[in-house]
Amino acid sequence: MADPTVDRLLAGASKQPETVRILDFLRSRNAVPNMETSLPGDTTSYGRFTPAYNLLQISPSSVESDMLHELTHAAQFALEGQFRKSKPNQFTEAYTKLIGESAISAGQVDSMINRLDPKASKEMSKYRRQPIENQAFAVADSVFPEQKLPAIRQPGAHSNATLATEFMILLDLADRANKPTSTSTKK
Numbered sequence: 001m002a003d004p005t006v007d008r009l010l011a012g013a014s015k016q017p018e019t020v021r022i023l024d025f026l027r028s029r030n031a032v033p034n035m036e037t038s039l040p041g042d043t044t045s046y047g048r049f050t051p052a053y054n055l056l057q058i059s060p061s062s063v064e065s066d067m068l069h070e071l072t073h074a075a076q077f078a079l080e081g082q083f084r085k086s087k088p089n090q091f092t093e094a095y096t097k098l099i100g101e102s103a104i105s106a107g108q109v110d111s112m113i114n115r116l117d118p119k120a121s122k123e124m125s126k127y128r129r130q131p132i133e134n135q136a137f138a139v140a141d142s143v144f145p146e147q148k149l150p151a152i153r154q155p156g157a158h159s160n161a162t163l164a165t166e167f168m169i170l171l172d173l174a175d176r177a178n179k180p181t182s183t184s185t186k187k
């Protein structure tokens with residue numbers, strides 16, 4: 001069961017408060033993914049999150065930034081689940097604004113990852129510009145700027161820090177929307 005690479009990257013990434021926040025968010029929803037080192041070391045993909053199996057895979061050459069990127073995808077999926085079940089509120093409004101209403105289906109996430117091709121820089125920047133990828137790269141790159149891969153982790157339209165902050169606010173809004181309203185006068 002023990003996976004030393006997962007343990008090392010999880011411990012390293014958890015030194016940053018953003019990782020702790022995302023893990024707490026996932027824990028509170030019982031949505032912490034299963035994690036394993038199961039991608040080949042020479043792949044161009046350093047991580048993968050497959051919602052259908054709630055599975056986070058990393059490769060032996062992955063770094064903390066990759067772990068945080070995939071954890072961000074896990075949190076995005078949990079957010080999407082809440083978005084679909086929610087009546088319009090502050091959270092759904094922010095979600096629509098930041099991510100859009102397009103579904104993050106398992107297949108979509110997979111195909112986005114499969115499109116990552118080191119030889120096709122145009123395709124890569126398209127990949128990077130996908131809202132959920134842009135957001136995941138922004139979170140990981142702003143927390144671990146020294147681990148950026150310049151080839152694919154080009155800055156998006158907004159600065160990474162802004163996108164990362166917006167993502168953290170989205171988590172807060174989702175938590176707040178989930179709480180029973182203590183001020184309610186309903187019986």
Ligand SMILES: [Zn+2]
Nearest residue numbers: 069073133136
């Ligand atoms: Zn990604």
